[in-house]
Amino acid sequence: MKLLSSYIKEMKIAARGFYFYIEVGFAVILLLILLVAVNESSVSKNYEFLYYDMSDELFDVYYSSSIEDGFVEVSDNTSFEAKALSFEVTNEETGAVTSYDFDKTTYDVKTYMMYDRDTGEFNKYLYITDTEEAMIHLSYAEKKVGATTRFSDDYDVEYDYFIQGFETQRLRDLMYVVHNESQDVLMETVNSIEVRKLGEVEILNNRENLVPVMIVFMGSLMGFFIVMAYIFLDKAEGVIRAFAVTPSSVWKYLLSKIMVITTTVLVSSSIIAIPVMGLQPNYLLFYLLLIVTTFAFAALGLLVASYFDSISKSFGVLYGTMIALMIPAFSYFIPSFDPVWLRFFPTYPMLQGFKEIIMVNTDVGYVLAYSGVFLVSGLILFLLANIRFKKTLTV
Amino acid sequence: MISVKNLSHTYSNNKKLAVNNISFDVAKGETFGFLGPSGAGKSTTQGILTGLLKQQSGEVSVAGYDTMKVENERFNKIGVSFEQSNVYGKLTAKENLEFYAKLFDVPTRDAIELIHLIGLEGKENDRAETFSKGMKHRLTFARSMINNPELWFLDEPTTGLDPTIAATIKDIIREKTIGGTTAFLTTHNMYIADDLCDRVAFIIDGKIVLVDTPKNLKLQYGQKLVDIEYINDGNVVKETLKTIDEQDRLRVGEIVNKYEIQTMHTKEATLEEIFIQVTGRRLV
Numbered sequence: 001m002k003l004l005s006s007y008i009k010e011m012k013i014a015a016r017g018f019y020f021y022i023e024v025g026f027a028v029i030l031l032l033i034l035l036v037a038v039n040e041s042s043v044s045k046n047y048e049f050l051y052y053d054m055s056d057e058l059f060d061v062y063y064s065s066s067i068e069d070g071f072v073e074v075s076d077n078t079s080f081e082a083k084a085l086s087f088e089v090t091n092e093e094t095g096a097v098t099s100y101d102f103d104k105t106t107y108d109v110k111t112y113m114m115y116d117r118d119t120g121e122f123n124k125y126l127y128i129t130d131t132e133e134a135m136i137h138l139s140y141a142e143k144k145v146g147a148t149t150r151f152s153d154d155y156d157v158e159y160d161y162f163i164q165g166f167e168t169q170r171l172r173d174l175m176y177v178v179h180n181e182s183q184d185v186l187m188e189t190v191n192s193i194e195v196r197k198l199g200e201v202e203i204l205n206n207r208e209n210l211v212p213v214m215i216v217f218m219g220s221l222m223g224f225f226i227v228m229a230y231i232f233l234d235k236a237e238g239v240i241r242a243f244a245v246t247p248s249s250v251w252k253y254l255l256s257k258i259m260v261i262t263t264t265v266l267v268s269s270s271i272i273a274i275p276v277m278g279l280q281p282n283y284l285l286f287y288l289l290l291i292v293t294t295f296a297f298a299a300l301g302l303l304v305a306s307y308f309d310s311i312s313k314s315f316g317v318l319y320g321t322m323i324a325l326m327i328p329a330f331s332y333f334i335p336s337f338d339p340v341w342l343r344f345f346p347t348y349p350m351l352q353g354f355k356e357i358i359m360v361n362t363d364v365g366y367v368l369a370y371s372g373v374f375l376v377s378g379l380i381l382f383l384l385a386n387i388r389f390k391k392t393l394t395v
Numbered sequence: 396m397i398s399v400k401n402l403s404h405t406y407s408n409n410k411k412l413a414v415n416n417i418s419f420d421v422a423k424g425e426t427f428g429f430l431g432p433s434g435a436g437k438s439t440t441q442g443i444l445t446g447l448l449k450q451q452s453g454e455v456s457v458a459g460y461d462t463m464k465v466e467n468e469r470f471n472k473i474g475v476s477f478e479q480s481n482v483y484g485k486l487t488a489k490e491n492l493e494f495y496a497k498l499f500d501v502p503t504r505d506a507i508e509l510i511h512l513i514g515l516e517g518k519e520n521d522r523a524e525t526f527s528k529g530m531k532h533r534l535t536f537a538r539s540m541i542n543n544p545e546l547w548f549l550d551e552p553t554t555g556l557d558p559t560i561a562a563t564i565k566d567i568i569r570e571k572t573i574g575g576t577t578a579f580l581t582t583h584n585m586y587i588a589d590d591l592c593d594r595v596a597f598i599i600d601g602k603i604v605l606v607d608t609p610k611n612l613k614l615q616y617g618q619k620l621v622d623i624e625y626i627n628d629g630n631v632v633k634e635t636l637k638t639i640d641e642q643d644r645l646r647v648g649e650i651v652n653k654y655e656i657q658t659m660h661t662k663e664a665t666l667e668e669i670f671i672q673v674t675g676r677r678l679v
Contacts, residue, residue, distance in 0.1 A: 001497070002497065002498050005494060005497040005498065006494075006498075009483070009486065009490075009494045012485070012486065012490065013483060013485040013486065016485040016522075017485060237481055237482070237483065237484060238477070238479055238480075238481030239481050239482070239483055241447060241477065241481060242475075242477065242481045242482075242495070242535075242538070243498075244446070244447055245445050245446065245447065245470055245473065245475040246467075246470050246495065246498040246499065247467045247468050247469075247470045247471050247498060247499055247500055248467070248498040249467055391449070
């Protein structure tokens with residue numbers, strides 16, 4: 001009953017303050033951006049730089065069948081301006097290091113458009129340079145994969161890949177596997193594999209793909225920030241001391257704050273998720289993960305707030321934590337950037353968890369396991385915050 | 396109602412004792428004044444008694460509860476009026492009191508009745524953030540009465556209030572204490588202490604230097620004086636004479652018989668004068 005009274009009181013205060021409206025207003029703005037400014041289908045330009053170390057005649061032969069079959073289409077040349085760069089390239093097989101020193105250069109490259117052999121959908125642009133140096137310069141400047149293709153004396157196709165260094169081992173292994181066997185052996189192997197579809201593969205469109213990121217940052221970051229703002233507001237008014245001399249416990253006061261934050265996050269996240277995702281997600285899991293993660297991050301906010309008197313004094317920790325929590329978003333948008341250390345950031349499993357939930361084939365076990373982890377972490381943080389608040393009450 | 400034995404307290408990283416081995420008792424129904432200048436240890440002592448500060452040493456019992464043990468239900472018997480007003484600015488006066496009323500497990504007073512009692516009629520539904528400092532202070536004071544406390548901690552209850560409102564607050568305190576409420580009054584205002592307290596303790600540098608009734612203190616330390624203004628050769632002359640001194644008493648008779656008296660007032664020593672006399676320090 002006391003907890004309920006505290007919650008109702010906190011909701012009244014939140015409704016009369018501006019943080020609640022900031023969160024809800026921000027959610028509405030994000031929804032509008034998703035619906036108006038983000039296309040459902042991918043319009044991102046996937047491309048790579050290639051250099052063919054062969055005569056023009058051989059090159060024409062190499063592409064002729066693909067062009068005839070319609071899988072490759074010749075387009076107008078594209079102009080790229082690469083800035084002045086100095087860097088070294090290490091050959092992973094021999095360990096030899098080659099230094100490059102490029103001036104700012106504009107390259108005019110042949111442009112081919114490549115289509116998927118199965119679906120016929122546009123796949124990527126192939127930019128073919130006249131020299132290997134141009135390919136290396138452009139690959140490095142554009143942070144894209146580059147490759148040199150040549151024929152051996154036995155007319156086997158050979159490839160030299162130029163990668164950036166941050167690619168996963170899986171991608172590197174794939175490059176080796178694809179080219180270290182002859183095409184015939186590979187085709188034979190691929191054809192002998194029986195593929196059974198377990199269900200329809202669901203690929204998130206651009207708009208849907210952004211939903212987990214927005215939910216995570218509206219929930220965790222805003223929850224973390226706003227609970228601190230509420231605490232500092234109360235510290236300025238001195239009402240925590242008044243609460244401490246009532247029969248109600250400090251933990252009820254703290255939990256009522258978390259309940260208000262959770263309510264706000266549920267509203268703001270629903271504003272974003274429901275119009276974009278419709279009935280597709282498993283909403284039971286969605287709200288379970290949302291509640292436990294909001295609880296954990298709000299508890300973290302309470303703990304941090306217990307160490308400071310005012311929001312201005314906490315800015316360093318506040319922004320440092322928020323920026324650190326955002327880092328896993330890089331991995332989310334650039335799957336090739338997936339170092340192991342990134343998985344220790346709490347927002348990493350949150351992003352993957354929400355992505356799992358909005359997919360049709362949700363990995364329920366993964367979501368439940370991480371929900372449990374966040375619940376336990378939140379409880380520990382909450383207990384620590386409660387101890388800190390009791391200790392830091394002053395006369 | 397309050398029993399304190401050998402209580403000491405120090406703040407972290409500071410070996411100096413804010414409260415240094417103090418002992419005192421407050422009886423049920425008594426109004427006990429805890430007097431001293433700023434930094435003397437008044438608020439630290441009250442903080443320990445109200446549970447806002449963790450007790451480090453000594454034995455303290457408040458309203459029958461050992462303060463070393465965390466028992467929140469003791470606050471059903473206790474009311475605390477803070478020196479710094481601390482109410483929710485976004486809530487109205489009525490909402491503030493109604494919210495706190497719900498936190499207690501005992502019958503509580505009507506919010507509107509309390510608001511009227513402290514002279515905030517017509518402000519029931521105004522948000523506290525629109526109140527003046529004095530109005531917020533009165534609301535904080537009213538909140539401390541919401542649970543009909545048996546033991547009432549009052550920290551500078553009339554600070555910052557105009558004389559009329561201060562008089563109203565004093566009347567409310569007097570009425571409550573006559574009704575049996577025990578009051579622990581922390582103040583550096585000797586006039587309100589003199590007016591309200593059954594007993595006072597002087598605290599300085601964390602130590603209690605004296606505990607007694609205001610009347611006994613005046614008898615023990617005070618000197619009754621007479622201020623006389625009279626006309627002598629066309630000039631107004633003023634003399635202050637002690638009524639307990641034989642020579643001065645004779646001089647009073649001489650002046651009355653010989654000169655035209657303009658004014659004559661008897662005067663007893665104030666608690667402030669006694670405090671200065673006992674401690675050698677002023678109450679600032």
